[in-house]
Amino acid sequence: MAENKDMSIYVHIPFCEQKCNYCAFASFCVNQAQIEDYLNDLCQEIEQRKVDNPIKTIYFGGGTPSLLSPEQFKRIVDVIYKNYNVYDNAEFTVEANPNSITEEKLDMWKKLRVNRLSIGVQTLKEKNLRKIGRLHDKMMALEKIKLARRQFDNVSADILIGLEDENGKQLAKNASMLLDLGVKHISCYLLEVYENTKLYQMIQDRRYKPLDEEEMIASFNKLSSYLQDKGMTRYEISNFAYPGYESKHNLNYWARGEYLGFGLGAHSFVDGKRVANLDSFAGFKAKKTEVEDLSETEQIEEIIMLGLRCCLGVDLTKLMALGYDITLNSFYKDYIQEGVLTQEGETLFLNPVFYHLSNTIIANLLP
Amino acid sequence: MKDLNLIRNFCIIAHIDHGKSTLADRLIELTGTVSKRDMQSQILDSMELEREKGITIKLAPTRLIYEYEGKEYTLNLIDTPGHVDFTYEVSRSLAACEGAVLLVDASQGVEAQTLANAYLAIENNLETIPVINKIDLPSARVEEVKQEIEEVIGFPAENCPCISAKEGINIEDVLKSVITSIPAPTGDETKPLKCLVFDSHYDNFKGAICLVRVVDGTVKAGDQILMMQTGKVFDVTEVGIFVPTTKETACLSAGDVGYIAASIKTISDVKVGGTITNAENPTDKPLDGYKEVQPVVFCGIFPVDGAKYNELKDSLDKLKLNDASLQFAPEVSSALGYGFRCGFLGLLHLEIITQRLEREFNLDIITTAPSVSYNVYKTNGDMLEISNPSNLPPAIEIDHIEEPIVKVSVFTPPEFVGTIMELCQDKRGIYKDMQYIDKKRVELKYILPLGEIIYDFFDSLKSRTRGYASFDYEFDGFETADLVRVDLMLNGEKCDALSLIVHKDKAYNRGRELAERLKKIIPRQLFEVPIQACIGNKIIARETISAMRKDVLAKCYGGDISRKRKLLEKQKEGKKKMRKIGSVEIPSEAFMSILKLDEDK
Structure with a gap:
């Protein structure tokens, strides 16, 4: 690396206590021996891929990183601190499920300079928590957030939109409870039902009825206005935050900053190359990767797709430098006229009202 | 000998x-x-x-x-x-x-x-x-x-x-x-060379290949030949026969059927129906050529990617060599850009040509709805031949319009006579004659507007008679008819490529059906899109495509940017089949949809 640019680190923990009914990912249920084996490989990878760049954010995602014991967690973090030059004020996020949050773990996280928790609440409706296969109930979710908030200022909650009978009003009510507990950041994901999931089967058997597309968007919009009334900004398609509480780690992805991803199926972006670890234990153990050297067109595509999905916007001078004048695209003029896009100086933004149609819009704007 | x-x-x-x-x-x-x-x-x-x-x-x-x-x-x-x-x-x-x-x-x-x-x-x-x-x-x-x-x-x-x-x-x-x-061929191989070119096709290595019937004389590689219709001279590089693949032979002589290759690079130098003779020892008079065929069905063909206009032109040139009945001339559409108005001998011919363009020449093309050629008499005494509905002058300038008429003969088992008569009536047909050929065959004769035949007559006939009826038609001149143009507006903008000329009595229904069909074919857009059918300024039908609600809001899991990018690339790829008219995106097949109105019923 020519300069010592700031980088981010992502660590993947592919284990869960129980697979959620809507989950289509390759996640694996707990088996202590397997976890230990995985941690050996993981720590080895972290050591071997050591770089001198300063690290500005760390993110533990999954799976469920919070199921790691304090000792297991410490083991990984120690390897990171030992080998990498992490800023003192680096953003350090851990994804956690309410049921696996304990005081002991919270203490350890705090001690290890974790300063942001992303809690998988999903919903506060008891019936839905049961039906989607979560291991917590409403009471536990609220209590664990309260507990977490004692030590952590920056707490985020994940919310699913589209669950049975959860209209905009219900979503806003749930959100207000979360905000009252001091949650600073909310990620809202639309429920996507994949064929190989339990939820899909339940829907087929008419045992579950998610919201239809219209209702889903209407309730998302309602929640979105509620959160913005409360002073949050929608700084990305799915993410809302109070000013200053935007996830720096995610913003780094969208700004095309560099990052190292450790663990099974983790992705890295270094020196203009996208590298993916294989997402099987065997593949990961064998240190197999898939490397993509981005062509100029692919770089252009990334700049547009990542810039438009968030508040960062697209720097048109970067596109010009790569030989693409987006203003000549046949959709550009219409989109500006219709208010779909706004241009400020040399930066192009997607109007947040159209975030839910971003795939179509972005596809049209690609070279 | x-x-x-x-x-x-x-x-x-x-x-x-x-x-x-x-x-x-x-x-x-x-x-x-x-x-x-x-x-x-x-x-x-x-x-x-x-x-x-x-x-x-x-x-x-x-x-x-x-x-x-x-x-x-x-x-x-x-x-x-x-x-x-x-x-x-x-x-x-x-x-x-x-x-x-x-x-x-x-x-x-x-x-x-x-x-x-x-x-x-x-x-x-x-x-x-x-x-x-x-x-x-x-x-x-x-x-x-x-x-x-x-x-x-x-x-x-x-x-x-x-x-x-x-x-x-x-x-x-x-x-x-x-x-x-069958009589043996007559001809004299000692006379000067005289060959009829009965077909030709283009070979990337050998140039235009002429399929010939040698009437008199002989021809072999090395000979200089003269194309009597174009006056061009070429050196023969190869002659041969078909077995049925090509097989080179020493020479072709009177009575033979075979091919001549002569490095002919300019396609228009070969004329099917023309005569080839020896340049040094020419025959005195060419053979009777073929009579020129007149195309009866027309449609616009445009490249999906406007930059491929020249490729489309080259491909049409090459097909024309192989298919002399194909005719085309440049055309500009406000909706579809630069392309060609092409003339065909019938709908199947049209279908075959468009598919050959796509397969043999790897072109993505948009085909507009087929039309016949109308004689439009203007009030100022001018007569225009209009095969593109969007060129029809304003109603106020038109005195009257004539449409092409054909004599149709349908062979059918007697049990289908009733349904065929119904069909012909529905297509504005005039009954002429009915004859029993024997107990199982009836021949029906009708006069029908050609425009109705190209619409869906053949498909309807087949489905109504379970494939038992056959038909043939021949051109029978022009007749005055009460015709109007139906225009389609998308989001308030007229789309010239979707206009059609129809009989006044059918205009209302066709306009409504077309609007309904477009509603089904055009995907939802970012905004609501009104579809209107109109005659002049009068709106006769309206449908609305409601706005798209969402496309998938997938999360970028753990920095997996590539997966997301590939999904978008795929979506973009799918969009290549779309045409943008104003701010509305239309799938290319929408333009042909005018034809298939009755399919869903």
């Missing part, structure tokens, strides 16, 4: 599906022209489209060697298409032959194209041998069909070969009849 008495040039003509290509297969097998290993069914239908559709589109020649009564005969066979649209191909094959085998299905009997092709053979002074095919079918009615042939066409059929090409029954009878009934 070659004995012309040992050569026979013939073609097989028939109604579609009466078994021409299968008979050709059997003849090729029987004479050992193609080894068993290389034999495949419908061997002369080499075009991918022909094999797929099970029909013959292009004429295809092949040479057969057959021993009869101790002498070895050379039989040049030309397989021909049967569909009404390709009659032109048939007439070209006929001009290269002295005789024809008229194949008739033993259960179907004489059909519309049987008759049309038989008349073509008579016009060309060909000795015609009727052959009854499919005698193995349980429904075969050989004696009745013989009678039909004699009564309807007027050919003696008493002792005609009765065969099953499929089962290989009595195939030798056909070869024997060809030798005994």
Whole structure:
């Protein structure tokens, strides 16, 4: 690396206590021996891929990183601190499920300079928590957030939109409870039902009825206005935050900053190359990767797709430098006229009202 | 010197599906022209489209060697298409032959194209041998069909070969009849060279290849030839015959059917129907050419990617070489950009050409709805020929419009007479005549506007008669009709490529159906899109495409940017099939949809 640019680190923990009914990912249920084996490989990878760049954010995602014991967690973090030059004020996020949050773990996280928790609440409706296969109930979710908030200022909650009978009003009510507990950041994901999931089967058997597309968007919009009334900004398609509480780690992805991803199926972006670890234990153990050297067109595509999905916007001078004048695209003029896009100086933004149609819009704007 | 008495040039003509290509297969097998290993069914239908559709589109020649009564005969066979649209191909094959085998299905009997092709053979002074095919079918009615042939066409059929090409029954009878009934070619190989170009196609290495029938003289590689119609001179690089793949030979001489390659790079230098002679020792007078065919169906063809205009032009040029009946001229559409208005002999011809453009030339094209050519008389006395609805002048400037009319003859079993009459009535037809050919066949005659026939007449006829009726039509001049143009507006903007000319009484229904159909075909957009059909300024139908609600809001899991990018690239790829009209994106097939209005009902 020519300069010592700031980088981010992502660590993947592919284990869960129980697979959620809507989950289509390759996640694996707990088996202590397997976890230990995985941690050996993981720590080895972290050591071997050591770089001198300063690290500005760390993110533990999954799976469920919070199921790691304090000792297991410490083991990984120690390897990171030992080998990498992490800023003192680096953003350090851990994804956690309410049921696996304990005081002991919270203490350890705090001690290890974790300063942001992303809690998988999903919903506060008891019936839905049961039906989607979560291991917590409403009471536990609220209590664990309260507990977490004692030590952590920056707490985020994940919310699913589209669950049975959860209209905009219900979503806003749930959100207000979360905000009252001091949650600073909310990620809202639309429920996507994949064929190989339990939820899909339940829907087929008419045992579950998610919201239809219209209702889903209407309730998302309602929640979105509620959160913005409360002073949050929608700084990305799915993410809302109070000013200053935007996830720096995610913003780094969208700004095309560099990052190292450790663990099974983790992705890295270094020196203009996208590298993916294989997402099987065997593949990961064998240190197999898939490397993509981005062509100029692919770089252009990334700049547009990542810039438009968030508040960062697209720097048109970067596109010009790569030989693409987006203003000549046949959709550009219409989109500006219709208010779909706004241009400020040399930066192009997607109007947040159209975030839910971003795939179509972005596809049209690609070279 | 070659004995012309040992050569026979013939073609097989028939109604579609009466078994021409299968008979050709059997003849090729029987004479050992193609080894068993290389034999495949419908061997002369080499075009991918022909094999797929099970029909013959292009004429295809092949040479057969057959021993009869101790002498070895050379039989040049030309397989021909049967569909009404390709009659032109048939007439070209006929001009290269002295005789024809008229194949008739033993259960179907004489059909519309049987008759049309038989008349073509008579016009060309060909000795015609009727052959009854499919005698193995349980429904075969050989004696009745013989009678039909004699009564309807007027050919003696008493002792005609009765065969099953499929089962290989009595195939030798056909070869024997060809030798005994069809005259040997006349011609003199000592005279100056005189060849009829009956077809041509383009080869990337050899240039334009001329398929020829040598009338007089000889030609060999190294000769200088003169194209009498264009005045161009070329050096022959290769001559040969078809077996049925090309096979180089030392020379071609009077009576032969074969090909000439002469590094002809400019396609327009070859004229199908033209005469080739020797440049140093030319013949005094060219052969009679073919009469120019007039296209009857027109549509606009545009490249999906506007930058491919020149590629489209080159491809059309190459197809034209192979298909002289194709006509085209540049056209500009406000909706679709630069393209061509193309003329065809019929709808199937149109379909075949567009598919060949896509497959053989790898082009993505947009086809607008087919139209006929109208004579538009203006109040100032001018007359315009309009084949593109968007060129129709404003109603106020029009005195009257004439539409092309055709004489239609439908052959059908009697039980379908009622439904066919209903169909013809519905298509503004005028009843002319009805005749019982025998107990099982009726011939109905109608006068119909051509515009109604190209719309969906053929499909309706097939579905109403479960495929039992056949039809043929010939041009019968122009007649005044009360016609109007229906325009389509998307989001308030007129889309010229979707306009159509229809009879006033049908305009309202067609406008409404079209708006409904477009609503189904055009995907939801970012905003609501109104679709309006109008005549002049009067709106006659309206539909609304509601706005798209969402596309998937997928999370970028753990920095997996590539997956997301690939999804978007795929989405973008899908969009290549879309055309942007104003701010509305339309799938390319929408422009043809005008045609298929009745399909869903």
